[in-house]
Amino acid sequence: CNVDRVLEDGEVLPGDCRVTITEAAGSLRMAIVQCTCHGLLWMSDLLIDDGAGGLSRPPAAWFDYPGARAWLEHGLPQLLPQLVATPIEHLVSAHGPVISVDARAALERALDVPVA
DSSP: OOOOSOOOTTOEETTTEEEEEEEEETTEEEEEEEETTTTEEEOGGGSEEOSSSSEEOOOGGGSSSTTHHHIIIIITGGGHHHHTTSOOSEEEOSBSOOBOSSHHHHHHHHHHSOOO
């Protein structure tokens, strides 16, 4: 699917790809895309390489917003029930490996790790 416009929260793209726009930190908006037809969950910059072959939340310093740490520690994990509501075979981030083995478990681990 070719996207050449700003996506809206709740939008459904071809291939049953559902878009969630989250207020990641202040006015910074991040997109999460779930493609049920491929079992793919794309987390943009909300997960990054953890240096050990998995993913973790980014450091709060990435965000120029005083509440970033609190949102990464508490707000992002609150999205977990929504994110695991569909099958996850591939977990993708903008800065890290594609996780295709135990992707759901990798997501749960990433959201359980404290923010640096």
